[in-house]
Amino acid sequence: MATQTKAGPKKIDININGETTTVVEGTYLLQAVLDAGYTVPTLCHHKDLTPDGTCRLCICEIELKGKKKTVTSCNYPVREPVKVITNSEEIKTHRKKLAEMYLGRWPNVEVIQNIAKICGATDNEKYKSELTDENPKACILCGHCVRACNSFMLQNILGYAGRGIKRHMTMPFGEVDPYCVGCTSCAYVCPTGAIQITDDLNNPVDPELIRNHGMKVNAEMATLDDQQCRMRQVGTANIVEVMDAYDLLPVHNFKFGKHPDTHKIDSKVMKSDYFTQGAADACWLGCSMACAKAVDGFALKTGPYKGEKVVVDGPEYETAAGGSNMGFFDLDYIVEYNFYCDTYGIDTISFATTMAFVMEAFEAGIITKEHTGGKELKFGAMEEALECLHEMARGEGFGVDVGQGVRWLKEKWIKELGADSNYLQDIGMEVKGLEFSEYVSKESLAQQAGYSMAIKGPQHDEAWLIFIDMVNNQIPTFEDKAEALYYFPLFRTWFGLLGLCKIVWNDVAPGDNSKYPPQEAAKIPEHVENYWKFFEGMTGKELDEEKMLLQSERVFNLQRIMSYYLGHGTRKDDIPPLRAIGPVTEEEYLSREERYDKQMKEEIGIDPARKTVQEKLEITRDHRYKQYNKVLDAAYERRGWDNNGVPTLERIKEIGIDIPEVLAMLENGKS
Amino acid sequence: MIKVNKKETVEWREGMTVQDVLDIMGYIYPQITVTVNGRLVQREDYHTHEIPDGADVNVFHLAHGG
Numbered sequence: 127m128a129t130q131t132k133a134g135p136k137k138i139d140i141n142i143n144g145e146t147t148t149v150v151e152g153t154y155l156l157q158a159v160l161d162a163g164y165t166v167p168t169l170c171h172h173k174d175l176t177p178d179g180t181c182r183l184c185i186c187e188i189e190l191k192g193k194k195k196t197v198t199s200c201n202y203p204v205r206e207p208v209k210v211i212t213n214s215e216e217i218k219t220h221r222k223k224l225a226e227m228y229l230g231r232w233p234n235v236e237v238i239q240n241i242a243k244i245c246g247a248t249d250n251e252k253y254k255s256e257l258t259d260e261n262p263k264a265c266i267l268c269g270h271c272v273r274a275c276n277s278f279m280l281q282n283i284l285g286y287a288g289r290g291i292k293r294h295m296t297m298p299f300g301e302v303d304p305y306c307v308g309c310t311s312c313a314y315v316c317p318t319g320a321i322q323i324t325d326d327l328n329n330p331v332d333p334e335l336i337r338n339h340g341m342k343v344n345a346e347m348a349t350l351d352d353q354q355c356r357m358r359q360v361g362t363a364n365i366v367e368v369m370d371a372y373d374l375l376p377v378h379n380f381k382f383g384k385h386p387d388t389h390k391i392d393s394k395v396m397k398s399d400y401f402t403q404g405a406a407d408a409c410w411l412g413c414s415m416a417c418a419k420a421v422d423g424f425a426l427k428t429g430p431y432k433g434e435k436v437v438v439d440g441p442e443y444e445t446a447a448g449g450s451n452m453g454f455f456d457l458d459y460i461v462e463y464n465f466y467c468d469t470y471g472i473d474t475i476s477f478a479t480t481m482a483f484v485m486e487a488f489e490a491g492i493i494t495k496e497h498t499g500g501k502e503l504k505f506g507a508m509e510e511a512l513e514c515l516h517e518m519a520r521g522e523g524f525g526v527d528v529g530q531g532v533r534w535l536k537e538k539w540i541k542e543l544g545a546d547s548n549y550l551q552d553i554g555m556e557v558k559g560l561e562f563s564e565y566v567s568k569e570s571l572a573q574q575a576g577y578s579m580a581i582k583g584p585q586h587d588e589a590w591l592i593f594i595d596m597v598n599n600q601i602p603t604f605e606d607k608a609e610a611l612y613y614f615p616l617f618r619t620w621f622g623l624l625g626l627c628k629i630v631w632n633d634v635a636p637g638d639n640s641k642y643p644p645q646e647a648a649k650i651p652e653h654v655e656n657y658w659k660f661f662e663g664m665t666g667k668e669l670d671e672e673k674m675l676l677q678s679e680r681v682f683n684l685q686r687i688m689s690y691y692l693g694h695g696t697r698k699d700d701i702p703p704l705r706a707i708g709p710v711t712e713e714e715y716l717s718r719e720e721r722y723d724k725q726m727k728e729e730i731g732i733d734p735a736r737k738t739v740q741e742k743l744e745i746t747r748d749h750r751y752k753q754y755n756k757v758l759d760a761a762y763e764r765r766g767w768d769n770n771g772v773p774t775l776e777r778i779k780e781i782g783i784d785i786p787e788v789l790a791m792l793e794n795g796k797s
Numbered sequence: 798m799i800k801v802n803k804k805e806t807v808e809w810r811e812g813m814t815v816q817d818v819l820d821i822m823g824y825i826y827p828q829i830t831v832t833v834n835g836r837l838v839q840r841e842d843y844h845t846h847e848i849p850d851g852a853d854v855n856v857f858h859l860a861h862g863g
């Protein structure tokens with residue numbers, strides 16, 4: 127799979143005041159100069175905000191291809207080798223004069239006094255005028271607040287009004303703007319205290335602590351997201367093409383992990399042809415991640431609203447990948463099923479995974495047009511699949527059956543049609559009655575368990591370990607996998623307990639996260655700490671890993687015990703269908719024959735030569751289920767559960783949930 | 798021969814850079830950290846950092862999504 131990756135940034139040698147230094151292409155000159163150890167006064171510059179270039183204090187002289195000119199260094203990106211002078215007499219004179227003017231206007235503001243000191247400006251009186259503002263917290267028109275509102279919050283609440291000397295900072299029409307979410311970003315970046323916070327809603331114990339950590343996330347979104355996950359541009363859909371490249375995008379009921387037509391449904395097409403608002407959109411006003419997306423004016427082709435133009439929220443990654451799973455390589459239809467699932471109140475994942483199962487059963491001849499109400503439900507039958515969706519909503523025809531989900535369909539077809547039970551169990555992608563989320567888990571044992579052990583069924587909200595396990599090979603032993611299957615589900619359950627969004631944990635990462643060793647880096651330690659600080663700031667209670675995990679573990683075990691009580695909480699309920707852990711059909715085996723044969727030889731120790739595909743399928747199945755059960759053993763042990771996956775009395779006592787009601791559930795469980 | 802993530806092997810050739818290995822492996826994910834024989838390689842050096850034969854290359858993908 128030789129895919130050409132985008133070329134990274136180059137390094138460029140530049141000369142600053144006679145000394146050569148190397149910078150990464152695109153670095154702002156100001157940064158390069160400061161890194162080289164020179165002092166440059168700045169006023170409008172702020173490290174977390176897009177540069178503005180308005181105060182002109184940071185000017186430097188550059189020589190490029192023999193031509194000299196003066197530039198504001200804060201917004202001058204280095205793209206070619208340049209010669210730079212940071213402190214010529216001319217520059218010094220210019221800066222001093224500017225500083226004197228600032229000092230004349232705002233003589234008592236500390237940041238201005240500091241700038242004056244750097245520039246050698248001492249005369250307070252020289253530019254004294256009727257504009258002079260003696261307030262030590264005066265607004266100095268640096269514009270930080272305007273840019274923070276824009277780049278942190280994606281709002282434009284604050285702006286300048288008036289011209290020339292009358293220029294001042296204000297909200298529209300000088301009134302309090304009702305769209306201001308009160309996020310306090312503007313106050314946070316204001317260097318003088320001109321913007322004051324007068325009220326902290328919800329009475330947090332320590333609002334400053336929450337603010338300090340929240341602003342770090344805001345700054346990361348403003349400065350890093352474009353190079354990292356592009357959440358503001360395309361949301362979670364950014365990984366459609368990535369999953370395809372790693373053979374992880376579900377295609378045709380999870381048979382395959384990539385498809386030649388993925389480029390028709392990837393985030394690039396979504397961005398260029400579908401997402402309309404041209405802006406980030408958020409679940410709630412005030413979220414700086416703002417990963418929700420919308421398609422406006424979308425003309426529906428089917429169903430009760432056919433011909434009408436609507437706004438569609440999405441598609442997200444899972445919805446697009448549900449599309450490839452059903453063989454929809456046309457975004458028109460993906461957006462259409464996205465819209466109708468939302469409108470009818472149907473989960474796109476369950477719909478897509480069930481439909482993909484129906485399509486495979488149809489192609490295998492288990493069901494025919496006779497059962498589907500005349501619909502030719504092959505992979506890629508987009509009109510027909512949508513008709514099923516409409517039937518489901520109307521409570522008519524075959525759609526009613528599809529609406530019952532994979533488990534129900536399997537049982538019905540085995541009972542009523544005498545279908546091959548083993549085959550249907552192998553391809554029916556559900557555990558505990560819930561349909562699988564849209565990732566191919568075949569090559570990652572930890573992910574198979576992450577899905578299948580999840581309390582509410584195979585969704586990735588407990589543990590998404592594909593990269594750590596399959597690609598990075600970071601958790602090679604069963605014990606390593608068990609540790610990941612202990613930590614991540616508890617950590618992610620904890621978000622749910624607190625009602626916090628998971629996305630800001632790992633859909634942006636601090637620029638220096640790689641300073642941690644990989645095992646730690648995977649947790650994104652600084653972001654985990656942010657969450658603890660949010661908790662502490664709100665409640666006044668300090669948290670650490672142990673305390674956090676304990677909070678979560680109590681609930682997690684209680685949930686497992688409830689599942690047990692209801693008959694869904696033992697080992698048998700944690701076993702995935704074969705399709706989730708390996709190839710089911712000959713077609714599937716042959717499509718990745720080289721990989722499977724190699725594994726057979728190297729990992730299983732059996733020579734695949736002269737074995738039939740059927741034999742190889744059997745050997746692979748047998749081996750993979752054995753491996754899977756070993757992961758379960760290790761994970762149960764790490765969690766303090768018995769060999770059947772039931773929390774032990776000892777563990778229940780340790781975490782302090784050994785109350786009579788819980789013990790009664792264990793005693794009277796149906797499992 | 799180069800070992801990638803202690804699992805895959807890549808044929809070594811003269812002048813091979815980190816970027817070459819990423820291309821061969823199809824690693825297009827933006828959130829990665831690369832080490833060669835245990836030492837971190839900065840993103841801006843991927844095109845120039847040459848890999849010695851027999852090197853142990855780790856490409857750590859930071860999970861997101863999911």
Ligand code: SF4
Binds near residue numbers: 279308311312313
């Ligand atoms: S509080 Fe937030 S939304 Fe309101 S003006 Fe300040 S930065 Fe903008």
Ligand code: SF4
Binds near residue numbers: 266267269272318
């Ligand atoms: S209010 Fe504060 S941040 Fe905004 S322009 Fe004035 S001094 Fe700068």
Ligand code: FES
Binds near residue numbers: 169180181182199
């Ligand atoms: S810091 Fe204001 S123009 Fe550069």
